[in-house]
Amino acid sequence: MIKAAIMGYGTIGSGVAEILEENRDVIREKAGQEIRLKYVLDLRDFPDSPVADKIIHDFKQIEEDEEIRIVVEAMGGLNPAYPFVKACLLAGKHVATSNKALVAAHGTELLEIARQKRVNFFFEASVGGGIPIIRPLYRCLEGERIEEITGILNGTTNFILTKMDEEGETFEAALKEAQSRGYAERNPEADVEGYDTCRKIAILTAMAAGREVHFEDIYTEGITRITDTDFKYAKQMGTSIKLFGTSRIHDGRASAFVAPMMIDKANPLYSVNDVFNGILVKGNMLGPAMFYGSGAGKLPTASAVIADMIEASQNLDSHVPMGWSEKPLCVEPIETASFRYFVRIAGSWTDREADVNTYFGGVDVHVLEGLDEFAILTGRMQEGAFRRAAAAFDTAEQAEGRPGIRQMIRAEM
Amino acid sequence: MIKAAIMGYGTIGSGVAEILEENRDVIREKAGQEIRLKYVLDLRDFPDSPVADKIIHDFKQIEEDEEIRIVVEAMGGLNPAYPFVKACLLAGKHVATSNKALVAAHGTELLEIARQKRVNFFFEASVGGGIPIIRPLYRCLEGERIEEITGILNGTTNFILTKMDEEGETFEAALKEAQSRGYAERNPEADVEGYDTCRKIAILTAMAAGREVHFEDIYTEGITRITDTDFKYAKQMGTSIKLFGTSRIHDGRASAFVAPMMIDKANPLYSVNDVFNGILVKGNMLGPAMFYGSGAGKLPTASAVIADMIEASQNLDSHVPMGWSEKPLCVEPIETASFRYFVRIAGSWTDREADVNTYFGGVDVHVLEGLDEFAILTGRMQEGAFRRAAAAFDTAEQAEGRPGIRQMIRAEM
Numbered sequence: 088m089i090k091a092a093i094m095g096y097g098t099i100g101s102g103v104a105e106i107l108e109e110n111r112d113v114i115r116e117k118a119g120q121e122i123r124l125k126y127v128l129d130l131r132d133f134p135d136s137p138v139a140d141k142i143i144h145d146f147k148q149i150e151e152d153e154e155i156r157i158v159v160e161a162m163g164g165l166n167p168a169y170p171f172v173k174a175c176l177l178a179g180k181h182v183a184t185s186n187k188a189l190v191a192a193h194g195t196e197l198l199e200i201a202r203q204k205r206v207n208f209f210f211e212a213s214v215g216g217g218i219p220i221i222r223p224l225y226r227c228l229e230g231e232r233i234e235e236i237t238g239i240l241n242g243t244t245n246f247i248l249t250k251m252d253e254e255g256e257t258f259e260a261a262l263k264e265a266q267s268r269g270y271a272e273r274n275p276e277a278d279v280e281g282y283d284t285c286r287k288i289a290i291l292t293a294m295a296a297g298r299e300v301h302f303e304d305i306y307t308e309g310i311t312r313i314t315d316t317d318f319k320y321a322k323q324m325g326t327s328i329k330l331f332g333t334s335r336i337h338d339g340r341a342s343a344f345v346a347p348m349m350i351d352k353a354n355p356l357y358s359v360n361d362v363f364n365g366i367l368v369k370g371n372m373l374g375p376a377m378f379y380g381s382g383a384g385k386l387p388t389a390s391a392v393i394a395d396m397i398e399a400s401q402n403l404d405s406h407v408p409m410g411w412s413e414k415p416l417c418v419e420p421i422e423t424a425s426f427r428y429f430v431r432i433a434g435s436w437t438d439r440e441a442d443v444n445t446y447f448g449g450v451d452v453h454v455l456e457g458l459d460e461f462a463i464l465t466g467r468m469q470e471g472a473f474r475r476a477a478a479a480f481d482t483a484e485q486a487e488g489r490p491g492i493r494q495m496i497r498a499e500m
Numbered sequence: 501m502i503k504a505a506i507m508g509y510g511t512i513g514s515g516v517a518e519i520l521e522e523n524r525d526v527i528r529e530k531a532g533q534e535i536r537l538k539y540v541l542d543l544r545d546f547p548d549s550p551v552a553d554k555i556i557h558d559f560k561q562i563e564e565d566e567e568i569r570i571v572v573e574a575m576g577g578l579n580p581a582y583p584f585v586k587a588c589l590l591a592g593k594h595v596a597t598s599n600k601a602l603v604a605a606h607g608t609e610l611l612e613i614a615r616q617k618r619v620n621f622f623f624e625a626s627v628g629g630g631i632p633i634i635r636p637l638y639r640c641l642e643g644e645r646i647e648e649i650t651g652i653l654n655g656t657t658n659f660i661l662t663k664m665d666e667e668g669e670t671f672e673a674a675l676k677e678a679q680s681r682g683y684a685e686r687n688p689e690a691d692v693e694g695y696d697t698c699r700k701i702a703i704l705t706a707m708a709a710g711r712e713v714h715f716e717d718i719y720t721e722g723i724t725r726i727t728d729t730d731f732k733y734a735k736q737m738g739t740s741i742k743l744f745g746t747s748r749i750h751d752g753r754a755s756a757f758v759a760p761m762m763i764d765k766a767n768p769l770y771s772v773n774d775v776f777n778g779i780l781v782k783g784n785m786l787g788p789a790m791f792y793g794s795g796a797g798k799l800p801t802a803s804a805v806i807a808d809m810i811e812a813s814q815n816l817d818s819h820v821p822m823g824w825s826e827k828p829l830c831v832e833p834i835e836t837a838s839f840r841y842f843v844r845i846a847g848s849w850t851d852r853e854a855d856v857n858t859y860f861g862g863v864d865v866h867v868l869e870g871l872d873e874f875a876i877l878t879g880r881m882q883e884g885a886f887r888r889a890a891a892a893f894d895t896a897e898q899a900e901g902r903p904g905i906r907q908m909i910r911a912e913m
Contacts, residue, residue: 106785110643116710117642119821211640217786219640226639227624227632229530230523230806297529355792358771372519372803373630373793379768380789390785393643408532 089118089400090154092126094171095162096133096142099185099212102389103159103396104138114393118400125155150174157399159392160184169193176200176208181403183395185212185388191286195299198410205406209395214240214287215364217387218380222394224294224368225409231370233295237333240287242362242382243271243278244310244330248347249360252327257315270362270383280309281330281345288332291366292343294409296336298416305334306344306421313347317494320429320453320462326351328496329359335424340417342424349429349498422471426497429464430477433490436461446480447473460493502531502813503567505539507584508575509546509555512598512625515802516572516809517551527806531813538568563587570812572805573597582606589613589621594816596808598625598801604699608712611823618819622808627653627700628777630800631793635807637707637781638822644783646708650746653700655775655795656684656691657723657743661760662773665740670728683775683796693722694743694758701745704779705756707822709749711829718747719757719834726760730907733842733866733875739764741909742772748837753830755837762842762911835884839910842877843890846903849874859893860886873906 091107093100107114107124115121126149127138136142146167149155158175160182162168168189175182177200184190190197190210201208211221215238224233239245243265250261262279265271277283289302310330321327326349334343350357355377359365364382369375381387398407428447432439436452443450443463450463465473477492484491504520506513520527520537528534539562540551549555559580562568571588573595575581581602588595589610597603603610603623614621624634628651637646652658656678663674675692678684690696702715723743734740739762747756763770768790772778777795782788794800811820841860845852849865856863856876863876878886890905897904 106643110645110785113645114643217783218789219636222640223632223636226811227635227807228803229810230519230527230803232523232526352771355771358765358768370630370803372523372799372806374797374800376631376791376793378789378791381787384787386785387787390641390644390783393785394640397642398639 088121088123089156089403090125091122091157091159091396092128092149092155093124093159093161094128094149095160096127096129096131096138097161097163098385099388099392100127100159100161101136102385103161103392106386106389106393108137110393114397118397120400122157122396122400125152146171150178155180156403157181157183157396159396160186160189161392162186163188165189165192172197173200176204176206179204179206181207181399183209183392183399185392187213187283187286187290191289191302194290194293195411195413199413202406205404207399207402207407208410209398210290211395212388212391214290215366215378216242216380216382216384217390218364218366218378218382219391219394220291220366220378221294223378224291228368228370228373231373233336233368234371235333235335235369236288236291236295236366237331237356238288238291238366239329239356239359239364240284240332240366240382241278241330242364243275244284245359245364246270246362247279248310248313248328248330251313251315251318252321255315255318258311258313279311281307284330284332284345288334288343288345292334292336292341292416293411296339296341296416297411298339298414299411300341300416300418304418306346308346310347312494313496314494316458317496319455320431321349323455324453326500327357329356340419342419344421344424346497349496349500351500353500422474423469425467425469426499427465427467428473429462429496429498430492431460431462431494432492433460442480442483446476464498501534501536502569502816503538504535504570504572504809505541505562505568506537506572506574507541507562508573509540509542509544509551510574510576511798512801512805513540513572513574514549515798516574516805519799519802519806521550523806527810531810533813535570535809535813538565559584563591568593569816570594570596570809572809573599573602574805575599576601578602578605585610586613589617589619592617592619594620594812596622596805596812598805600626600696600699600703604702604715607703607706608824608826612826615819618817620812620815620820621823622811623703624808625801625804627703628779628791629655629793629795629797630803631777631779631791631795632804632807633704633779633791634707636791637704641781641783641786644786646749646781647784648746648748648782649701649704649708649779650744650769651701651704651779652742652769652772652777653697653745653779653795654691654743655777656688657697658772658777659683659775660692661723661726661741661743664726664728664731665734668728668731671724671726692724694720697743697745697758701747701756701758705747705749705754705829706824709752709754709829710824711752711827712824713754713829713831717831719759721759723760725907726909727907729871730909732868733844734762736868737866739913740770742769753832755832757834757837759910762909762913764913767912835887836882838880838882839912840878840880841886842875842909842911843905844873844875844907845905846873855893855896859889877911
């Protein structure tokens with residue numbers, strides 16, 4: 088029998104306790120022995136919960152109890168999650184975490200400690216909720232050179248964008264609905280500004296490249312600028328707008344970014360809607376493969392933690408090689424990446440056709456009845472070149488007293 | 501350095517040789533050492549190929565060479581694949597195969613030999629081509645009770661159905677195109693009659709339940725009866741028709757079948773088109789997760805074999821617990837499964853409304869302009885009850901000299 092502890096009895100921590108109980112037989116069979124919960128660390132008491140007798144408030148009890156072989160970290164945030172996890176690993180305990188902030192900020196160090204201590208630091212639940220994606224990268228696609236990972240990695244923003252797409256809602260109304268359903272926090276910044284997606288794509292990129300990725304280096308743009316008008320054009324164009332975390336890896340470098348992206352039906356991620364996540368992995372031999380499922384939620388996410396606990400149980404005395412090295416991956420600035428650009432411009436197309444073609448080259452034009460503007464879809468341009476063209480175009484427009492560019496959304500199609 | 505052999509230098513065997521060369525550095529890093537190809541067994545010679553100097557014609561050379569630790573079986577069929585694979589395992593060699601017929605027919609015995617000999621018998625490439633699906637079942641979803649697996653598991657039939665859906669082609673024309681593109685064999689029976697899908701869903705069911713599944717017990721219906729008229733209704737109804745292999749597992753029993761299925765946009769498999777495969781797995785905690793990618797093709801499938809070779813390299817002296825036991829899973833007859841039914845009936849709805857309601861209960865009705873027929877979509881019924889109702893309705897119609905039921909397609913929506 089293996090004794091385990093859970094740190095943090097919130098949504099995910101309580102889900103882990105629940106699955107340990109509910110799927111006890113399956114887990115025992117796969118782990119080779121029973122995994123029994125001994126402690127649940129939380130500041131609060133939970134007198135009416137099934138774990139009431141296991142609640143403790145002092146981390147030292149876990150750290151110093153040699154019987155505890157596996158610790159689940161489900162507290163979130165960096166403090167005290169980081170010192171606690173580090174102490175657990177140093178004490179020779181396996182750790183499974185769902186905490187993307189922790190993995191993105193301190194993963195390199197924690198992985199190195201796990202290696203030295205011959206234990207495991209697993210984090211399947213930190214990306215994609217219940218969708219197996221971390222483990223497939225080191226267990227299933229091992230013979231592949233991963234060339235690209237693109238994911239819809241945040242369920243909250245995907246819910247908001249799906250509402251805007253399907254029901255014509257404004258960003259504000261869709262956000263409100265997400266909040267009232269409990270999908271979005273009262274302070275939704277981490278989701279809607281793309282910070283959550285940024286940490287997740289940083290982790291996936293590090294896994295795929297085997298090198299450390301500084302998430303701060305990844306260009307990150309959220310969805311707060313996306314409007315219902317954008318979706319009116321998208322509908323007419325047969326496209327949709329999704330928040331992508333993308334990295335393209337080549338020769339030890341990565342082009343990585345988080346940004347809203349206009350895509351069409353040919354993209355397998357097009358039909359990933361509502362709170363679902365989808366992650367597209369392109370290998371040099373495999374071509375595209377997509378992993379799809381519940382990107383959040385108590386039980387799906389807890390299920391991923393359980394898979395980590397089982398793998399730790401199967402490797403109690405050995406370190407499973409996975410993760411990344413201390414060697415940093417060079418993340419290229421977004422200016423060197425190439426996209427098509429969907430751009431909305433005030434005024435009428437006929438007056439500006441010549442100017443637009445001068446600055447942006449050949450474009451597709453889209454007009455919505457009743458609006459004092461038009462939209463163009465450029466050919467593929469480097470971001471740097473596009474920005475220069477857009478700035479110059481805007482300057483020229485404003486010199487003539489015109490409002491200029493109203494919106495820019497990158498496009499992949 | 502690990503020495504390996506490939507049996508069968510066809511599409512997949514040559515793909516494996518190619519990836520071993522092309523991704524040599526990645527593979528060495530993940531496997532912990534180089535995997536070097538020593539023999540390629542084939543009846544033919546390949547004087548102009550990169551493996552010309554490795555070609556052998558006598559299986560004994562592989563069987564008796566103690567240096568060979570890993571053998572890839574990519575011959576297909578049962579003979580001589582079965583005796584050769586069995587001999588390799590008995591000789592203490594690891595085997596990776598892409599051969600679903602072999603795994604479905606002899607997997608139980610071969611897994612048992614692998615267990616006894618403390619080697620590994622891996623078959624990731626036997627289902628879903630390059631899509632990781634076998635390994636996720638034993639590596640990633642271990643803590644889950646798998647309740648359902650539904651897959652579009654055959655690229656050829658999916659290509660044909662996609663052509664019929666998107667371009668209004670007849671089955672015969674779409675099959676011809678699949679053949680001319682090399683997606684379908686000259687004798688397409690194994691694909692279009694559902695036999696290939698049957699073996700694949702049998703393997704997935706056995707993996708999920710941990711028990712032996714006799715593929716002969718699985719009700720199997722192909723796509724040869726599906727017509728362009730069916731797709732005209734589907735278009736009007738906002739649905740599509742896909743060939744599903746499905747099993748629902750509960751209490752040590754499975755309800756499993758292969759059949760064309762009418763589905764709507766809400767189903768994640770709806771957008772799996774062309775030669776792609778998609779596999780939806782429902783766990784009791786995870787909810788639905790989908791795996792999507794290239795279900796066939798030289799390099800994707802070979803990539804899955806390579807992943808098996810790497811796992812074998814990491815476990816040269818140990819047996820990785822996976823697969824299923826000799827205990828058979830009870831596969832229930834299709835009569836006990838429940839579906840909705842899309843049924844096309846000759847004549848006009850107004851004449852038959854009362855009769856239809858008598859036999860089938862409340863239904864949705866669909867009429868296509870210009871056809872001397874109508875279609876109904878029943879509520880959910882048990883297959884046995886539906887068959888009795890349909891037979892009784894048909895008898896009543898024919899007693900009045902009417903042609904009766906023209907088509908029946910099961911529906912999930």
